[in-house]
Amino acid sequence: MSNKEAVAMTESYPMNGGDGTYSYTSNSTYQRESSLYAKEMIDEAIAKKLDIKSLISNSNTLCIADLGCSVGPNTFIAMQNVLEALEKKCLSQGNGSKVPEFQVFFNDHASNDFNTLFASLPHGRQYFAAGVPGSFYGRLFPESSLHFVYSSTALHWLSKVPEELLDKNSQAWNKGRIFYPSASEEVANAYAAQFTKDMKNFLNARAKEIVAGGMMVVLMPGLSDDIHYSQRSGLLIDFIGSTLMDMVNEGLVREAQVDSFNIPAYCPSPKEISRLVEENGCFSIERMQMMDPRSKMHSPFDAHTFIMHLRAVMEGVFTKHFGSEIVGETFERISKKSAEFSCLLDKSYNERNQVYFVLKHK
Template sequence: MSGSFPMNGGDGIYSYTKNSEYQREALNTVKEMIDMAIAEKLDVKHLTSASRSIHLADLGCSVGPNTFIAMQNVIAAMEKKYYAQSLPSEKLEFQAFFNDHISNDFNTLFASLPVDRQYFGVGVPGSFHDRLFPSLSLHFVHSSYALHWLSKVPKKLLDKNSPTWNKGKIHYTGASDEVMKAYAAQFESDMENFLDARAKEIVVGGMMVLTIQSLPDDVDQSKTPSGVMFKFVEAGLMDMVNAGIIDEPQVDMFNLPIYSVSTKEMTRLIESNGSFSIEKIELTDSSLKDGPINAQAVIMHVRAGMEEVIVKHFGRDIVDELFERVSKKCMEDIHLLESSNMKAQLFIVLKRI
């Protein structure tokens, strides 16, 4: 279980394109904060002193439409700052790089590029845990709801003779401290690689804005929306084991490559890297604002994000039945989602020093 874990491609009923409203709400939640960060912290005049071409990158872009919304929001904020500084009236040119793993559905991504876009679009396949761009070539980097995906499942989880053997579970939610520490160590290694790569690629004075699935300090993972959903999926798989549909060792060897970082952890990792100043780091509310939770919409959202990981391990034949079982559990215990800690989204503004 290493490599890429793409969202569902295409534009079908279970696609990420049709089921990413929660990620879109995350963008809406932080839009004003991104606008403010650009207005107050980004020196567009300095960035455009040599050329009026601005290079942006969205890391973990998936298939849209959220990535297009994010890029347009950033461009609008940068143009506003540019003209507010009374700079020459020549129009800025923007090049937007859309990055995701090579298995991402880039065909759907580029087939749905906005016709009226104000940038030149470029696809950049590859892992954002490695270098993707030439040195000092980027002015602004954005990533939303992507960095919680690990580069791989920690190897220790698959060792039956290790205290990190995660028998009967699919995540560190509800697991032993040793399992949680293995996840944390993998995230730390991945983030070190990510920050090192971006430090080489972003120009001095450039900005990076990250929105990450997070774990509030002193809150158990099982009390967050993602933790609740992971337990529903785990219970669905174990029900299928008891029904003889899948084998228990298959579940024992399956672990979701997802980690929710705390504010303290993320601050420590950024400061340890030493290449960025923390301009803002804040927990925000990740919930949809309009009315009670729609269990079916939640299941569609989870399926769009997790189906390919499940298929990679169990095969495609079990998917429909699994999510029927998960859906039933979600509707029966919707109160667990409604009472979960929704302030589980970490917003970070970094500046290259």
């Protein structure tokens, strides 16, 4: 394995660690609902498309990885659901008492709060647990060592901000904005190009790590094929950008700081993902669809809840660029404008804003 394969040089955007007020642990209901929403589809994919008997013909261990696991508890719920589906499939294939042992690898950047993650491992779990630090845009595991890979609300994070956005002489210089939906085509194209590079690296790495016949399930924010990028929910990020510009006008933040700040995330369409999978050539697409987790949420997703979720997810990105004091002030100001934010939340509602896909290694 070459050094290029072993180490992926990427930026790290960890979710807020611990279990405090602004932690990801306490503010990730939406991500959890996305995973639960997809449970039946994952069960079906395993039941109909995965031949476990052939996968473990020479071994009694099934290796599973959650890529971008963060700090829990969502990853534990998702892994338990996957394991139950795998166990059920084993029994249905006539393996009888030969239910394999399960090894679960929890992966995220080295800066992830693995201490909180492993301190909260479920008691009585039916699997062996291990942490694997590193970017999933590079190799993480030995060749042909994984049988099932899962990733939820993680793959939309880019490995880095597109370089063109930071070049004042580039047509893609994103002055005064911090995201792409309300920006020019050049900015959006730069984001799309970075996603293409990252996704190619992701698929190439998984193609080597997943065994023939193995499966990968991915859930991530996305955009329907028939919707232009400018119609996605960028209003909410623009609201944050305008709040930062208010602070520029008050002398609390330098304008150059805002001009050089961009959210390193991209929401692709099924068509974009399908094209990259087909170009890779190592996987068959077993299922690809848009879904709407919010339609089955048990409690309303109001402005305050959304702001708390947004802070848990993005505080690390903001802190690295602006410093912790500015981040606190920014989200405090957003909270005080919750009525205005709530209006934007309603306007930005998109019924199908998550893409779900199942790939099988050829």
